[in-house]
Amino acid sequence: MALPRLLVRALHRAAAAAAPAAPDFNSFVTRTNTCGELRAAHVGQKVTLYGWVQYQRQGLFLVLRDFQGLTQVIIPQDEKMPTGDIEVKAETAEILNSCKKLPFEIKDFIKKSEALRMQYRYLDLRSSRLQWALRLRSRVVMRMREYLCNLHGFVDVETPTLFKRTPGGAKEFLVPSREAGKFYSLPQSPQQFKQLLMVGGLDRYFQVARCYRDEGSRPDRQPEFTQIDIEMSFIDQAGIQRLIEGLLQHSWPEERGSIVTPFPSMTYEEALAEYGTDKPDTRFGMKIVDVSEVLRGSNIHFVQNALSYPHGSIRAICIPQGVRYLTNKDLGSLKESAKSQFNQEIMEIICRPDGSLKSLLTKFLSEKEQSELIQALNMQEGDVVLLAAGEHKQVCSALGALRLLSANLLEAAGLALRDPTAFHFLWVVDFPLFFPKAENPTELESAHHPFTAPHPSDVSLLYSDPTKVRSQHYDLVLNGNEVGGGSIRIHSAEQQRFVLEKVLKEDSEVLSHLIEALEFGAPPHGGIALGLDRLISLIVDAPSIRDVIAFPKSFRGRDLMGNAPDYVTPEELEPYHIQVSWPLEEKEAKKN
Numbered sequence: 001m002a003l004p005r006l007l008v009r010a011l012h013r014a015a016a017a018a019a020p021a022a023p024d025f026n027s028f029v030t031r032t033n034t035c036g037e038l039r040a041a042h043v044g045q046k047v048t049l050y051g052w053v054q055y056q057r058q059g060l061f062l063v064l065r066d067f068q069g070l071t072q073v074i075i076p077q078d079e080k081m082p083t084g085d086i087e088v089k090a091e092t093a094e095i096l097n098s099c100k101k102l103p104f105e106i107k108d109f110i111k112k113s114e115a116l117r118m119q120y121r122y123l124d125l126r127s128s129r130l131q132w133a134l135r136l137r138s139r140v141v142m143r144m145r146e147y148l149c150n151l152h153g154f155v156d157v158e159t160p161t162l163f164k165r166t167p168g169g170a171k172e173f174l175v176p177s178r179e180a181g182k183f184y185s186l187p188q189s190p191q192q193f194k195q196l197l198m199v200g201g202l203d204r205y206f207q208v209a210r211c212y213r214d215e216g217s218r219p220d221r222q223p224e225f226t227q228i229d230i231e232m233s234f235i236d237q238a239g240i241q242r243l244i245e246g247l248l249q250h251s252w253p254e255e256r257g258s259i260v261t262p263f264p265s266m267t268y269e270e271a272l273a274e275y276g277t278d279k280p281d282t283r284f285g286m287k288i289v290d291v292s293e294v295l296r297g298s299n300i301h302f303v304q305n306a307l308s309y310p311h312g313s314i315r316a317i318c319i320p321q322g323v324r325y326l327t328n329k330d331l332g333s334l335k336e337s338a339k340s341q342f343n344q345e346i347m348e349i350i351c352r353p354d355g356s357l358k359s360l361l362t363k364f365l366s367e368k369e370q371s372e373l374i375q376a377l378n379m380q381e382g383d384v385v386l387l388a389a390g391e392h393k394q395v396c397s398a399l400g401a402l403r404l405l406s407a408n409l410l411e412a413a414g415l416a417l418r419d420p421t422a423f424h425f426l427w428v429v430d431f432p433l434f435f436p437k438a439e440n441p442t443e444l445e446s447a448h449h450p451f452t453a454p455h456p457s458d459v460s461l462l463y464s465d466p467t468k469v470r471s472q473h474y475d476l477v478l479n480g481n482e483v484g485g486g487s488i489r490i491h492s493a494e495q496q497r498f499v500l501e502k503v504l505k506e507d508s509e510v511l512s513h514l515i516e517a518l519e520f521g522a523p524p525h526g527g528i529a530l531g532l533d534r535l536i537s538l539i540v541d542a543p544s545i546r547d548v549i550a551f552p553k554s555f556r557g558r559d560l561m562g563n564a565p566d567y568v569t570p571e572e573l574e575p576y577h578i579q580v581s582w583p584l585e586e587k588e589a590k591k592n
Contacts, residue, residue, distance in 0.1 A: 025564060036069020038088075047088065049073075050096075054106075061087075067131060070260075114248070114546070117133075117321050117495075118560040121551055136253055137536045139530065143251035144228060151250075152243070155229075156205040159193035161186055161210065167450065167506045170213040174225070176576035186212035189529060191449060194231035195489055198525040200515045206230045214556040219545050222533065223557045227403075230486075231527035237472055237488055240528055241265075241427055244476065244484065248425075255538055256423070263425040270395065271451045274398015279430055281480025283418040284407060285536040286400050288315050291387070294372045300364045302345070305425070306389030314389040318377045318477060319406050322384025326406075330445075334386065334402050334409075342398035349385040351424050404480070419477075426477045430455065433462075433471035434503065443505065449501055450506070452487040453526075462495075466503050467503050472526070483535045486528025493518035 012490040014383040030048045040045065051066035062073040073088040073584045074574075101118075104112045105127045124130060150310050162184040165172055169234075174553055175184040187193075189211050209229040215221055232240065245261040264282075271280050274287045292314045297304050306312045317325065331348060332589050338344045349359040357370050365373070372433045377385055386402055411417050434444040444466060446452065454462050454469035462469050474485035484485035490496045498507040508515060546552040554560055573580065 009467065012145075013333055018175065026424075034068040035064050035071040036067040037073055049088065052106075060083065062090075064088075065126075067135075081539075093528075098585065113140070115554070115560060118492060118546075118552065118554055121561050127551065130547065133536065133540045133542060134550060137532070137548055138252045140253065140536065141228075141532070141541070144247060145208075147247050147250040148204075148230070149205045154206045157202065157205050157207055159187075159190040159209070161212075162190075163187050165510075166192070167349050167500075167504070167510060169216055171189055173212050174212045176578055178575050178577075180577040188205070188213045189227065191451065192511075194229060194527060195514065195522075196234045196517055198231055199520060199522045200240060201233075205232045205527075207494050208528075219555070220546075222545060222549065224553070225545075226532040228530040228532055230529070231525060231529070233523040233525045234526075235358055235488075235526050237438070237474055237526065239431070240486060240526055241474065244530070245530060253539060257421065259423055259425065263427055265427040265429055268428055268432065269430070272400075275482075276396040276398070276403060278431070278475065278542060279477045279480055279482045280400075280428075281404065281407075281418070282424045282426055283422055283479060286317050286319065286403050286406065288317055288396055288403070289377055290314070291316050291373060291376050294364075294376050298364055298369060302347075302446040306391075306395075308335055311389050311392040313392045313395055314387065315395050315399055316377060316387040317403050317406070318384050319384045319386065319410070320380070320462055320494065321382050321404075321410075321415065323382040324383060325410050325415050330409050334405055337405060338388070338398045338402055342400060344388050344394060344398035344524060346391060346398070347387040347389075349387060351379045351381055351383045351385075353381050355381065362504055422479075423538075424479055428475045428477055430470045431473045431475075433458075433469040433473075434468075444503055446504065447536050448472060448485065448487055450504055451496070453490045460505075462498070474528075476528070476530070477569065478535070478538055481534055481538060483538065484530040485524065488524070488526035489591050490520060491522045491524050527563075 029049050032046075032048045033042070035049055035051050048067070049063040049064055049071060050540060051071075054063040054065040054070060056062050060075055062075070063206050064073050071088055073090050075090055086312065102123060104110060106121070106123065108127055108129050112124075112139065125134075141511070145156070149156060162175060165174070165183070165185045169508050170188050172188055173186040176185060177184055190207060190209050194205050194207075207229045209227045210224060210229055212224050213221075214223060231239075232245075233521060242262070245263055249259055249261055266280070268278055270280050274280070275282075276288055290313060292312075295314050296307060298304075303314055306314055312496045322331075325553070328335050335346045335348070347359065347361055349357055349361065349376070352358055355374070357365075357374070362370060373379075375385075375490060379385065386399065386406075388399055432451060435447050437443045437445050448471060453472045455472055458469045472488035475482050490499065496511075496515055496518055499510050500506045500511065533549055536542075536548040537545045541550050547586075551559070551561070568580075570579070
């Protein structure tokens with residue numbers, strides 16, 4: 001039953017031990033305390049509380065809730081009940097506002113669909129878990145500001161959210177202007193502006209930046225999100241990494257333990273070879289193992305076929321106790337996943353209790369080859385091995401995905417594999433500067449963005465064989481999730497123009513403002529952006545970034561509370577010189 005918000009002016013009694021003094025809050029009207037701070041030291045004092053009624057029981061007491069906690073309020077009776085350590089004896093109560101029947105109860109243990117929660121987000125915000133997440137987020141950001149501004153001399157600068165379309169990167173949202181045929185673009189990051197600030201001599205910039213990407217329906221992504229955006233002049237990659245490690249250590253919530261610095265580092269090639277991804281979860285083993293040399297001498301057709309590739313290899317992962325924890329259906333789904341996502345065939349090998357191997361492959365392998373395979377994979381009784389052969393990157397990517405799927409299946413079956421309280425940070429470095437385009441492998445695209453500088457040792461390759469150039473790009477990974485990415489930037493106008501025009505085949509005129517700025521003595525500079533939503537969701541162990549954003553969009557990018565995006569009338573579009581051709585079903589929906 002929905003109950004009214006109450007103002008309670010009361011005497012209270014307590015039997016709890018004294019606690020540290022609570023913060024001095026500015027009172028609203030005559031509030032003297034919050035519902036989470038009263039302790040035995042306050043016994044005998046008159047207090048005034050504001051809040052929502054959490055519970056009302058037997059007409060004897062109320063539990064009053066506000067942003068800081070709960071307080072039990074006793075309605076005077078002839079006999080008292082031992083209903084809690086802290087009790088407030090009500091003297092007067094005033095209804096400030098009534099409440100109609102709620103669409104769901106404000107209790108964390110009550111299951112609510114996400115669609116319903118987002119439709120009534122202002123009610124969902126009353127939940128203790130969401131309030132805790134948002135308050136922790138606020139605290140972390142405040143500590144970050146303190147670290148950057150007060151301890152390291154950074155300047156907080158706001159950059160525009162109305163700009164122009166630029167090449168490369170994610171799709172941008174377009175905003176119509178009143179000039180016919182001309183549009184603004186919402187920036188996917190403040191990248192160009194922060195580089196221009198370095199040209200302008202600000203030296204150290206940061207911003208809690210709003211960013212926008214029109215990426216459609218992607219799991220656990222938001223069309224608008226927040227970054228801790230940072231740029232520095234006269235800095236190298238190691239300097240930025242040490243800054244970020246210090247920033248995270250300084251702002252890390254005490255209740256989530258502590259983090260150890262410096263963070264370990266791994267090259268992109270190592271990450272791909274051992275984990276099959278550039279954002280490896282290092283909380284557990286099951287690394288990818290190269291068994292090419294073990295099987296090279298076998299007469300197995302698919303092995304020899306794989307090794308005929310220019311970059312062919314045979315690799316495997318060993319699933320501990322897979323026989324015990326995985327069903328035949330589980331193993332079938334793993335193989336099907338590799339086939340559907342990566343077009344990769346998977347061979348299964350089981351280690352029997354007597355140490356022998358069970359597989360379609362064993363009849364083609366000598367005892368020596370079987371023994372070497374067991375040793376290479378450190379196979380134990382009951383382990384299951386998934387083996388793949390083919391082009392190196394495809395094989396590693398497929399096994400990397402199966403590694404994570406297998407871990408989920410093992411944990412669902414009861415095997416403790418990943419410590420939920422552990423936080424494993426990792427720097428991934430030495431990315432390629434360019435990747436072949438998926439739709440046309442003869443053309444190149446930036447692995448990060450077109451402003452990333454080449455590795456100092458590979459500068460000459462930029463002009464002779466750009467496919468072999470490593471970049472000064474670095475990603476920060478936490479528990480298998482990318483939480484930050486950045487690079488040292490190109491500060492030479494000539495080199496920037498070459499990358500755009502000759503390597504990426506882009507029209508450099510679109511970025512003429514940036515290239516011209518570089519010609520005016522741009523300092524060497526670099527930076528990074530931390531994904532605040534993703535970072536906070538991992539810190540609080542939220543299932544989705546939507547659980548750490550006050551007013552998020554749905555999976556499909558819609559605001560279910562305000563029903564946005566919404567239709568605009570032809571009259572409202574007229575100043576923007578835009579006409580909309582409505583599909584039939586949308587015409588009907590618009591009428592209704």
